[in-house]
Amino acid sequence: MIELYELGGLEDRRYSSFSWRTRLALAHKGLAFSARPVLMTDKAAIAFSGGTTVPVIRDGETVVRDSWQIAEYLERVYPDRRSLFGAPTGHALCRFFNAWTDRVVMPAAFLALACDAIQVQDPADRAHFTASVEKVAGVAPEALRPKQAEHFARLGKALEPARATLKRQAFVGGDAPCYADYGLASVFQWARIVSPVAVLPDGDPLGAWFERVLDLHDGAARRTVAFR
Amino acid sequence: MIELYELGGLEDRRYSSFSWRTRLALAHKGLAFSARPVLMTDKAAIAFSGGTTVPVIRDGETVVRDSWQIAEYLERVYPDRRSLFGAPTGHALCRFFNAWTDRVVMPAAFLALACDAIQVQDPADRAHFTASVEKVAGVAPEALRPKQAEHFARLGKALEPARATLKRQAFVGGDAPCYADYGLASVFQWARIVSPVAVLPDGDPLGAWFERVLDLHDGAARRTVAFR
Secondary structure, X not given: OEXXXXXXXXXXXXXOHHHHHHHHHHHHOOOOEEEEEEOOOOHHHHHHHOOOOOOEEEEOOXXXXXXXXXXXXXXXXXXXXXXXXXXXXXXXXXXXXXXXXXXXXXXHHHHHHHHHHHHHOOXXXXXXXXXXHHHHHOOOHHHHHXXXXXXXXXXXXXXXXXXXXXXOOOEOOEOOOOHHHHHHHHHHHHHHHHOOOOOOOOOOHHHHHHHHHHHHHHHOOOXXXXXX | OEEEEEEOOHHHOOOXXXXXXXXXXXXXXXXXXXXXXXXXXXXXHHHHHXXXXXXXXXXXXXXXXXXXXXXXXXXXXXXXXXXXXXXXXHHHHHHHHHHHHHXXXXXXXXXHHHHHHHHXXXXXXXXXXXXXXXXXXXXXHHHHHHHHHHHHHHHHHHOHHHHHHHOOOOEOOEOOOOHXXXXXXXXXXXXXXXXXXXXXXXXXXXXXXXXXXXXXXXXXXXXXXXXX
């Protein structure tokens, strides 16, 4: 069975958005896996991977790290399972979508929710998490709280191209989900695991889409410790 | 032969970015066409289409307007020609890419270049163009000139997900172009037709990619009245 190494927080919260991309990619392929939580600061636990970040998977003798690399690995090694990318053009466009998620959506969500996310970190990881927030925001997580509404508004605006798209089709991948759905959904999944606050207003087409993603693969993403 | 109705400006500049999406989609499919310039304010010329905007194509008895609708029409009616979308997942992801281009890239480019674009409008269209700039920017085109450098910087930042992608692959569509390439390229094509100013700094991967697009289909996009 494939082993997945991922971040774990308080109350066994599996909060890493990148790990959720891998979890949903594995579920999409119908591949069973066991997940092992590690602390952000426990680099020894994943030293075998040759890197310092999760997710990492071990599939038999093969070790792969980085959620995008893992998705490409799964697509290459399990070509008979349902495709994550849907042919070369889809694969190339998923790379763009992934870059958009990482460079536009994630930073906006991080600014909006870091003040909550600090609360679910394991005490051993809090100083590291706080330092990473200070690096990008210039202030400690709690100092971002007064600006949460403003940051939600910016996030909502940043999501506009996805919102426009998901008014017209069920998934980013069309009638069926593709890896791009899992990338974007991983941000909302992180949000519901780290914060009790609703990211999207009622009636937002992105909310209905995210519910559809939570329903996929027998509710693979719904069944986890979360606030909402 | 397919007829294309598109905007025309001074010195026969075919400046409409949306029209270039259609031109490149037609070239991609290997379909011959003749292009007829119309003024932005000459709604009578395209009344036959049932709408008030170009591009419009007439293919035999069929009239189609709106560049995205035209692309879908061409893909549906000419399935034996090279695909614009590359299967359903690619089609769905192109819709997102198109939304990103329209809602993020185009507005940023418009603010940066409206002060130049006014210069190439036919005198009959200038009041209309000025009014459309005032509607989105709150000021007349020439008043945007002092902020051009700042708007270029914003455009450059908005393009970051595409830049990251095109460092790793030749086209947005991967090894070969797809409709997403034509959508993004249409903005740079508009820029080189309406302005002598370089949008991208030397060495930007997006510049090398745009040159590749200009080379496609026997230089279909390169051969037009432009500043650069």
